[in-house]
Amino acid sequence: MKISILGFSCSGKSTFSNEIAKKLYIKVYHLDSYYWEDTWKKNELFDISSFIEEDNWIIEGNYLKHSLEERLNSSDYIIYIDCNLVIRLFRMIKRHILFTINPNGKNPISNKINLKFILITIYKSIFFQPKLIRYLKSNYSQKYLYIKNIKEINDYDQFISKLFNTQK
Incomplete structure (x- = not known):
């Protein structure tokens, strides 16, 4: 099974991906972890082609200029997570504060929330x-699922069961 999870910064993609991966026993590729070597330093060798070739995966992240069509065409499911902009900005600031307090094991990009990043968001x-x-x-209606907010999903087992019964 191949699942692409899209959504903008701090929409809940990582949380959602991790929960789904636990239930389905599928490896998650968090693209931020591969794209960024360090705070705002891009990995020049970033390429997700090898992920896409695998039999089962969850790829979480946008990176629209990096194999998006190939990724979406290979996906069995495409899940877009939306979230209110104000909530996302709050999460961004919270993530920055938590990273500043304890940077160990966190995505280094969390350290660099600045005005430019907020305006781009x-x-x-x-x-x-x-x-x-x-x-x-319009292009992936048969395998596309829109989620307004992951907080609406209280039971991931039920969500997965419902997803497979309605999408196929």
Whole structure:
């Protein structure tokens, strides 16, 4: 099984991916962990082709310029997680504070929340997100699932059961 999970910064993609992976016993690839070598330093060798070739995976993250169509075409399910912009900005600030207190084991990008990043997040939410959602609906409607907020999912076993019964 191959599942792509998309959504903008701090929408809950990682949390959702980890929960689904535990239930399905599938490896999760958190693209932030591969794309960023260090705080705002990109991994120049970033390539997800080898992930896509595997039989089972959950790939979490956008990185639209990196094999997006190949990833989506290979996916059995494409799940888009939306979340209110204000909540996402709150989570961003909270993540930054928690990283500052205890940086061990955290994604280094969490350390660099700044005004530019916040403005980019707002811009993408207003202008780019609607386009991406329309693209997914029109090109992948048979395997696309939109989730307004992961907080709505109280029982992941029930969610997975419902997903497989309604999507196939």
